[in-house]
Amino acid sequence: MNVAIIDDTPVNLALMQALVGKIEHCTSHAFVDPREGLAWCLANDPDLVIVDYMMPELDGLELIRRLRATDQSDELPMLMVTAAHEKEVRYEALECGATDFLTKPIDKNEFLPRVRNMLALRQHSVMLRNRASELAKAVRLATAEIHERERETVTRLAKAAEFRDPETGAHIMRMAHFSRLIGKHLGLESEDLDMLFAAAPMHDVGKLGTPDHILLKPDRLTPEEFEIMKEHTSIGYEILKDSSSPVIRLGAEIALTHHERFDGKGYPRGLFGEAIPLPGRIVAVADVFDALSSVRPYKPAWELKDTCDYLRRGRGEHFDARCVDAFLDHWDEVQQIRERFSD
Structure with missing residues (x-):
């Protein structure tokens, strides 16, 4: 699964990247520049976005807003990294679409369970989406068969009239x-x-x-x-x-x-x-x-x-x-x- 980590502090970025590396079947994509991180997320299909709040030019709140404004991000989990005392920021982040929070300084005992939970949520969401797609395909096939039978009925009725x-x-x-x-x-x-x-x-x-x-x-x-x-x-x-x-x-x-x-x-x-x-x-x-x-x-x-x-x-x-x-x-x-x- 692909995890995007966006933080303008290189030390925090390296720490989170190392921790994500401990999770099986996970690949991290780290960005110091939030604009580059946003561009990558919009061009790709991340399974989790971890984003710091305080960043220059594009803070974490605005980045979440822009991601949530796109069609593909409705079910995308997003973790906001904030200080414990920044309650107002957390409230606003929830309004913007943040899924959960990580508290600074990063604690691996908090970080790993939250990230695993978010990835499990994402995996379940993808499975449901794929299942819905399969069901929709089955419905289309069944509907096509019904329409084909309707067309046959219509053709036979028209032929019956044609004979006379x-x-x-x-x-x-x-x-x-x-x-x-x-x-x-x-x-x-x-x-x-x-x-x-x-x-x-x-x-x-x-x-x-x-x-x-x-x-x-x-x-x-x-x-x-x-x-x-x-x-x-x-x-x-x-x-x-x-x-x-x-x-x-x-x-x-x-x-x-x-x-x-x-x-x-x-x-x-x-x-x-x-x-x-x-x-x-x-x-x-x-x-x-x-x-x-x-x-x-x-x-x-x-x-x-x-x-x-x-x-x-x-x-x-x-x-x-x-x-x-x-x-x-x-x-x-x-x-x-x-x-x-x-x-």
Whole structure:
């Protein structure tokens, strides 16, 4: 273990260094200049700091303050060397973060037990920290396994809908990546982006409940048929809403809201503006863009220019303008996704 000893009196420094040398598995690092001692402590990871109170330019109190101000020193034991009568200094040292005290003149019968106690405390603290790190790693692995199972569930649900829907699997991948792209450029956190990416493919799960003669119809739907088609949003929500998985619950929210319009003229609830959850507003742009620019049984693919113009015309009406801008302002990324997941 590494012990830093900082004292501007060479005799005291040599004595403490010799005593530390009697402790097994200990290496001492001695400093007459407190500034050099502080610099070494900040650059390394000492297990114990022994510091004198009275030193020029940087006294022991200030040195302790500066060490305690760093993240790595929260559990670092610090011994302050003071005269027995300096009670006020001791009180202030405790306020600054001193762990214990050594009394001048140095007595080896006091010094060695205190140093051993402090090193035992440090060793125990390091063991707890390492154990906590191991447990955190185990939790991350277990959580990753849960997330992987969630992703598999989501993928299978999306595939189930895909078997009944003329839309392709490539569409599902493109719109999920488009959704992530929009969310990233809106400033969503990494965890939220992962959730969005995993949940977006479930947006049309409700089409499992749409009759074939409507879902697969090659011609434009009648008003009555379109009303039935619109029910896929609510059906998807009912399928997904009560899951214990946050990802699948987000899928339920997206399924219900990705056909809402920013001007309040969408369905199923006619939500207006930011009353529409952000994931639903994001997926609306991603889904419409890919649907228009792809071949469907009832229509040819639109030209990309026409599709982009449609999104621009819909800014603030059909779509959240911020979502449209986040998408179109990063056209190179859009093109890369389209090339990577082409039909």
